[in-house]
Amino acid sequence: MLVVALVAAGWGAYTFLWPSSNAATPTGARTVAATTADVVETVSAAGSVASSYVGTADFATSGTITQINVKIGDTVTKGQQLAKLDDSQARLQLAAAKSSLSAAKENLANASTTTATQTGQSSQQQSTKSLQAQVDQAEVNVEQAQEALNATTLTAPGDGTVTAVNGTVGQKTGSSSAGGSTSSSSAAGSSAATGGSSGFITITNLASLQVKANLAEIDVAKVKAGQDATVTLNAMPDSPQAAKVSAVDLTATTGTNNVVTYGVTLTLNQPPASLKPGQSASVAITVARADGAVAIPSAAMRTVGDAHTVTLMVNGQQSSRAIEIGVRSESLVQVTSGLTVGDQVVLPTATPATGGQQQRGGDAPFGGGGGLGGAGGGGVRIQQGGGNGR
Secondary structure, three states, rough: HHHHHHHHHHHHHHHHHHHOOOOOOOOEEEEOEEEEEEEEEEEEEEEEEEEEOOEEEEOOEEEEEEEEOOOOOOOEEEOOOEEEOHHHHHHHHHHHHHHHHHHHHHHHHHHHHHHHHHHOOOHHHHHHHHHHHHHHHHHHHHHHHHHHHHHHEEOOOOOOEEEEOOOOOOOOEEOOOOHHHHOOEEEEEEOEEEEEOOOOOOEEEOOEEEEEEEEEEOOOOOOOOOOEEEEOOOOOOEEEEEEEEEEEEOEEOOOOOOOOEEEEEEEEEEEEOOOOOOEEEEEEEEEEEEEEEEEEEHHHOOEEOOOOEEEEOOOOOEEEEEEEEEEEEEOOEEEEEEEOOOOEEEOOOOOOOOOOOOHHHHHHHOOOOOOOOOOOOOOOEEEEOOOOOO
């Protein structure tokens, strides 16, 4: 009896683990209803906040700094005095040039009087021409001396906020001095000199901030000025900012590993008060959209060449149907022909979980509220097929 019982138990285990190949095994087909949704195609890129204007001011002549009239954070206007060099030598040179000009003009006037009383003497005429040349040269010398004096005063090249001051009173600076400066991306509170860059004072327009990003060359043809975009700042991840594309670079930039990108500039519709230059951001540019479109999950569609097909479930039977598509997003595709709202489209079969148990709807890639959830009640649902699942 013990032998019979063991044989019976072994046979039962065998038939459970390795069922007969012709035993009926019910299969399930996961479907989703084609529904109405807004399908939006976007192009993504990484970027950062930058000012629309950054100007650097540097002395055009050498000298000792005697005045610095601004500090970091001051708002300035174009032409406003920023700093000054010792101008004593320049003033002396200008005074000497003006004195030489007066003497040259006096000599010319005396020669002209002499010529008027001694007509016909060519030597006197030659003397007059020579004296006129001396006057002309003296005038040039006065202009140059005035320019040298003007160069001792540094003025703002444009409107903005002072974001860097590189130097102190008493320091030697100018064209013959290796003066340092901060770059346009430096923090507003830094005044430390940075070698290798130019500009004694940096001015940034903080009232006109933009977002600059780099687009992959495969995407740049889709992007045009005027398109809507969403900018998400790393400093404010929960507050996406509406923006518009204002410009796309005409020429490319080749970066590391010969990666080609094109610069794009975006203007924020309502820049937040805490926005600062240099902040990192992610950009999503809307390049196409279809509102109220018939849509299905992209995973439900098969593409071979330019042909697109889906599998329909009608009365428990599956059949293939060709469709035409329009706008595609990361998860949805617009169907322009071949489907109507409510048609049940078969999704790819889920991989069975360990132990022979199928994944539940909520655990599958398009289960629960995924896919089309929230777009007219078109969330993915699981529909069991009848018999052999066809």
